[in-house]
Amino acid sequence: MRSTIVAVVLFSAMLFAGVSRAQDLGPGFTKVKDGIYTFAPDQTTTTCSFVVTQEGVVMIDSCNSPLDSRKMAAAIKKVTDKPVVFLIDTETHNDHTANHFVFSPPALVINHSGAGEAMKKDFNPKRAETLAAQSPEMRDALKGNRLITPQIEYKDKMTLNLGERTFELFFLKNVHSEADTIVWLPKERVLFAGSAANVRWFISLRPTVVLPDVLASYKFMKSLNPEFVVPGHGPVSTTKIFDEYEGYYTLLMKRVGDMAAQGKSLDEIKKELKMPEYADWVGQDRLPVNIEVAYKSVKK
Numbered sequence: 001m002r003s004t005i006v007a008v009v010l011f012s013a014m015l016f017a018g019v020s021r022a023q024d025l026g027p028g029f030t031k032v033k034d035g036i037y038t039f040a041p042d043q044t045t046t047t048c049s050f051v052v053t054q055e056g057v058v059m060i061d062s063c064n065s066p067l068d069s070r071k072m073a074a075a076i077k078k079v080t081d082k083p084v085v086f087l088i089d090t091e092t093h094n095d096h097t098a099n100h101f102v103f104s105p106p107a108l109v110i111n112h113s114g115a116g117e118a119m120k121k122d123f124n125p126k127r128a129e130t131l132a133a134q135s136p137e138m139r140d141a142l143k144g145n146r147l148i149t150p151q152i153e154y155k156d157k158m159t160l161n162l163g164e165r166t167f168e169l170f171f172l173k174n175v176h177s178e179a180d181t182i183v184w185l186p187k188e189r190v191l192f193a194g195s196a197a198n199v200r201w202f203i204s205l206r207p208t209v210v211l212p213d214v215l216a217s218y219k220f221m222k223s224l225n226p227e228f229v230v231p232g233h234g235p236v237s238t239t240k241i242f243d244e245y246e247g248y249y250t251l252l253m254k255r256v257g258d259m260a261a262q263g264k265s266l267d268e269i270k271k272e273l274k275m276p277e278y279a280d281w282v283g284q285d286r287l288p289v290n291i292e293v294a295y296k297s298v299k300k
């Protein structure tokens with residue numbers, strides 16, 4: 001039942017965005033534009049993407065599990081015989097970065113300065129073992145598993161020219177992880193926006209996230225004027241996801257600010273504050289964490 005609802009939601013989201021399902025590549029694959037494909041298994045699982053150029057393939061994120069990465073590798077092979085030359089990470093967390101080994105080598109991994117250090121700090125040596133216990137397929141997919149940190153780290157902005165395409169990489173500060181990169185294709189007007197906004201779910205905000213910086217990032221990303229926005233989790237959408245999250249965080253900060261001004265403690269606010277307008281968003285259990293981050297922003 002739930003999966004039917006999710007499928008319907010995903011399909012309507014795609015109709016809205018004006019992209020098409022790439023059925024030949026398997027469930028969850030979407031063709032955004034010629035040579036630009038994303039793989040969003042569902043509303044919350046990590047989205048990963050690939051862009052074909054005359055000189056090779058550029059991937060964005062390495063998918064949630066090694067099984068998803070193997071599906072991705074197979075899909076790329078169906079579309080082109082060119083190798084994956086670059087893999088750009090939109091963040092440092094392992095649901096986006098732990099499967100570099102499936103693509104690199106030969107791919108070179110790129111993310112903002114500090115990404116490698118953050119990945120080493122967060123590295124969970126038990127992850128592979130835990131995953132392998134899930135199924136024989138997962139165990140197979142883990143062959144060659146090892147931590148691969150970005151070979152290339154840039155500062156603030158980077159332009160990657162490959163074949164006929166241009167990829168502009170921008171660093172977003174304090175929006176999700178220690179190193180968040182958005183990838184902008186100016187000619188195609190496709191934006192890979194990472195996890196500053198997703199699709200109608202409460203994001204697990206780390207204590208380092210600064211909500212005013214998140215709101216500023218939405219403004220910046222909207223100013224690029226993308227036709228399509230590919231989030232870090234969930235299906236292809238448009239800038240409407242920035243508007244939705246801007247509305248949500250603005251209201252959240254307002255309510256937290258009002259309650260703090262009445263002298264309420266963080267614990268009291270966490271107990272009392274409700275966001276009924278967002279009752280249909282996934283991940284309601286993350287509201288307290290969102291409140292903590294909002295509280296820090298309004299207390300500054």
Ligand SMILES: [Zn+2]
Binds near residue numbers: 091093176177195
């Ligand atoms: Zn993340």
